Amino acid sequence: MNAPTLSEFQSQVSELLLRHRSLLDVVTKYSQSNASVNRSVSKAITECGCISLNARNQGFSEEMKLDQANRQSKSHMEGDLCENCQEAIRSEMGKNLFYLSAMCNLLNINLEDVVAKEADKCSTLGWFNLT
Template identity: 45%
Template sequence: MKDLICNEFQAAVSQCLVRHKSIIDVLTKLQETTCRINRAIAKSVTVCGCLEVNAKKQQIPSNISLHDLSTYMDTHLKGNLCPNCREVLEQELGNHLFYLAALCNLLNLNLYDVFVEENEKLTTLGIYNLS
């Protein structure tokens, strides 16, 4: 079922991608969507205020194991997305997924297979998958 949804999405992208079908167009649109995601998050901090970034140097004990490292790492993020910022960010992430699927289509890759392969690496290597 999960592969069906992913495959349907990838097929729908193939049907809808008309204007920006060149690999150059897709690459630059994918990069643009990354920028728009970054901008949406920044605006949730600087314009809306629903999120706050409180960044500082990570304090990591010298004798900590790799397995326990995540308990000492901070996201530097406080608050939660308001409904409006959530909607904007979901839209931008959707656009990003669209162009990611378009890139897969142009390169004859199956997006679901990419997900499965990455998931297998994560579940096999766990925290040692530091790529």
């Protein structure tokens, strides 16, 4: 099965939007779906335990070169997501993407353009895209 393009997905979301035509409704559902992604990640840590966090100061300094800082930076995560947690997080991310697409539709913004412009910005700014 081939994954749909972002444009195809955005079009599909537009066809499925019956109840969520209000921008306020979509914005709040998007926020709620984002919280659900975060909650699923937290459950992978606190309930399942397949991943854990070991957060410490990254130890960056003003004099440090960017490539050295990149090599030194850590995710603070240990372990790998189990199949169940990965599926739960993927499902919540899908809902989040659905509402992002719905918001793009209502605001007449092309999701592929958003991704392309962000990719161009990353390519152009490189390390300086650290916002």
